[in-house]
Amino acid sequence: MDSIIKFIEENDQIKSLFNIEIIQAEMGNVKTKMVVRENMLNAAKICHGGALFSFADYTFALISNIYGNNALAISANINFANPAYLGDILIATAEELNRTKSTGLYEIKIERETDKKLIAFFTGEVFVKKSQGVKSQGVKY
Amino acid sequence: MDSIIKFIEENDQIKSLFNIEIIQAEMGNVKTKMVVRENMLNAAKICHGGALFSFADYTFALISNIYGNNALAISANINFANPAYLGDILIATAEELNRTKSTGLYEIKIERETDKKLIAFFTGEVFVKKSQGVKSQGVKY
Amino acid sequence: MDSIIKFIEENDQIKSLFNIEIIQAEMGNVKTKMVVRENMLNAAKICHGGALFSFADYTFALISNIYGNNALAISANINFANPAYLGDILIATAEELNRTKSTGLYEIKIERETDKKLIAFFTGEVFVKKSQGVKSQGVKY
Amino acid sequence: MDSIIKFIEENDQIKSLFNIEIIQAEMGNVKTKMVVRENMLNAAKICHGGALFSFADYTFALISNIYGNNALAISANINFANPAYLGDILIATAEELNRTKSTGLYEIKIERETDKKLIAFFTGEVFVKKSQGVKSQGVKY
Numbered sequence: 001m002d003s004i005i006k007f008i009e010e011n012d013q014i015k016s017l018f019n020i021e022i023i024q025a026e027m028g029n030v031k032t033k034m035v036v037r038e039n040m041l042n043a044a045k046i047c048h049g050g051a052l053f054s055f056a057d058y059t060f061a062l063i064s065n066i067y068g069n070n071a072l073a074i075s076a077n078i079n080f081a082n083p084a085y086l087g088d089i090l091i092a093t094a095e096e097l098n099r100t101k102s103t104g105l106y107e108i109k110i111e112r113e114t115d116k117k118l119i120a121f122f123t124g125e126v127f128v129k130k131s132q133g134v135k136s137q138g139v140k141y
Numbered sequence: 142m143d144s145i146i147k148f149i150e151e152n153d154q155i156k157s158l159f160n161i162e163i164i165q166a167e168m169g170n171v172k173t174k175m176v177v178r179e180n181m182l183n184a185a186k187i188c189h190g191g192a193l194f195s196f197a198d199y200t201f202a203l204i205s206n207i208y209g210n211n212a213l214a215i216s217a218n219i220n221f222a223n224p225a226y227l228g229d230i231l232i233a234t235a236e237e238l239n240r241t242k243s244t245g246l247y248e249i250k251i252e253r254e255t256d257k258k259l260i261a262f263f264t265g266e267v268f269v270k271k272s273q274g275v276k277s278q279g280v281k282y
Numbered sequence: 283m284d285s286i287i288k289f290i291e292e293n294d295q296i297k298s299l300f301n302i303e304i305i306q307a308e309m310g311n312v313k314t315k316m317v318v319r320e321n322m323l324n325a326a327k328i329c330h331g332g333a334l335f336s337f338a339d340y341t342f343a344l345i346s347n348i349y350g351n352n353a354l355a356i357s358a359n360i361n362f363a364n365p366a367y368l369g370d371i372l373i374a375t376a377e378e379l380n381r382t383k384s385t386g387l388y389e390i391k392i393e394r395e396t397d398k399k400l401i402a403f404f405t406g407e408v409f410v411k412k413s414q415g416v417k418s419q420g421v422k423y
Numbered sequence: 424m425d426s427i428i429k430f431i432e433e434n435d436q437i438k439s440l441f442n443i444e445i446i447q448a449e450m451g452n453v454k455t456k457m458v459v460r461e462n463m464l465n466a467a468k469i470c471h472g473g474a475l476f477s478f479a480d481y482t483f484a485l486i487s488n489i490y491g492n493n494a495l496a497i498s499a500n501i502n503f504a505n506p507a508y509l510g511d512i513l514i515a516t517a518e519e520l521n522r523t524k525s526t527g528l529y530e531i532k533i534e535r536e537t538d539k540k541l542i543a544f545f546t547g548e549v550f551v552k553k554s555q556g557v558k559s560q561g562v563k564y
Binding site: 007008010011012013014016017018038039040041042043044048049050051053054055057058061070072073074075076077078079080 | 151154182189199217
């Protein structure tokens with residue numbers, strides 16, 4: 001399990017693009033953090049939906065791949081609840097809603113750390129591939 | 142109309158983060174382009190859902206704000222149809238499905254340029270704010 | 283508040299079409315019940331997505347209109363987690379995720395009563411109309 | 424192919440519940456019709472989201488099962504664009520956006536026949552089960 005998280009942590013480029021930090025990554029319990037920076041603002045000076053989605057999506061990748069299977073995102077839905085501004089510290093909390101042999105369903109809540117205000121609500125569905133991921137050289141995905 | 146597009150083009154940070162290029166931006170007809178780069182890959186070496194979403198979302202911002210109103214994204218749904226790889230040239234084509242005084246509905250199709258394969262399908266809804274945007278110094282949004 | 287619930291209960295035809303029962307309907311706390319009947323089955327003999335959606339949507343109407351405003355559904359997303367069969371007793375539990383002056387976001391979980399298995403997960407967004415509903419003769423909506 | 428459509432037509436209960444009529448059902452080209460009746464109205468006297476969803480979902484079942492595989496709906500998203508009223512004749516037009524060995528993506532547009540106004544826009548994703556459906560007695564699904 002840890003090696004998968006480590007592998008994603010080291011190889012997923014979105015993490016460094018948005019400076020996402022993993023707070024917690026255990027079975028069914030994943031929490032991440034992102035600070036809204038200048039390069040995430042849209043023309044209206046609020047955090048871009050794409051940055052919020054990327055943040056949620058990265059967290060979704062962590063929780064859905066934690067079993068060592070190869071979970072492939074097939075769909076996602078996001079609702080933008082309240083705007084986030086430059087400097088806001090955002091916390092994403094992932095929850096597993098359902099998991100079968102072939103699919104998995106997850107929700108990710110993005111909240112502002114200071115006032116716990118909901119910024120965005122994301123649900124994502126994965127298709128679980130039969131092939132148990134790349135297993136060479138101790139690297140699993 | 143042009144000044145809005147120009148304003149978004151110059152101020153939306155996501156555009157430069159993902160090197161998005163505007164091919165066409167007219168009323169009800171917006172087309173953009175993005176090349177899959179190293180910094181958009183996830184751990185499985187395919188284009189990150191967050192990059193695809195950001196690309197669609199930026200295109201969605203262009204088409205939904207073209208009337209000069211202040212359109213605020215409230216929800217979006219994305220289906221990941223086929224993987225995109227490093228170097229793939231992606232084209233996003235936006236279409237307005239519905240527009241009322243208070244809401245707007247748009248679809249964005251992301252296709253690979255070479256084989257027209259569908260990479261992702263995005264639908265987004267905006268809430269149209271009454272205030273007709275910032276009007277100072279010829280800059281509208 | 284009660285009169286709105288009563289008004290919806292008596293006038294929404296979907297309730298009687300699917301024999302939906304209101305278990306609880308208080309501010310931010312709505313629970314409903316539906317038993318899977320013959321007329322809800324699809325050709326594969328499992329409960330039709332349309333019946334599950336209708337059940338969730340009705341529950342969504344209850345929770346989103348509870349303030350006495352006129353909440354208009356603008357979008358909804360549903361994930362079908364596990365199949366429900368003839369005779370299954372389903373419980374829908376609604377939660378308010380966000381509410382602003384102009385929009386509201388809700389989730390509805392549909393679970394089978396016996397084993398608490400998730401059947402479907404629904405998120406819905408409403409647009410809150412300024413006109414505070416019909417207020418004549420004690421009938422509000 | 425025809426036998427599948429016939430099988431769904433005869434066995435899906437939602438069709439008769441909402442008096443849905445199949446106008447056309449060919450590979451990649453499915454069109455259905457539903458008239459808004461008294462029993463589909465919500466408390467605001469507009470066609471219930473559940474009825475619109477059921478109508479779209481039934482059309483989605485037709486187009487996604489047309490290959491003779493067993494397509495299982497896993498998620499759907501619907502945007503309610505404009506209200507439909509008692510007596511409105513609604514036409515649903517389905518389009519296949521993507522199909523792989525294991526998943527399929529479809530859009531269904533619901534328009535009012537008289538003025539071609541968009542009533543709802545639906546996207547649905549199926550998981551394609553390996554087992555090629557029930558094949559006994561010429562009945563396939």
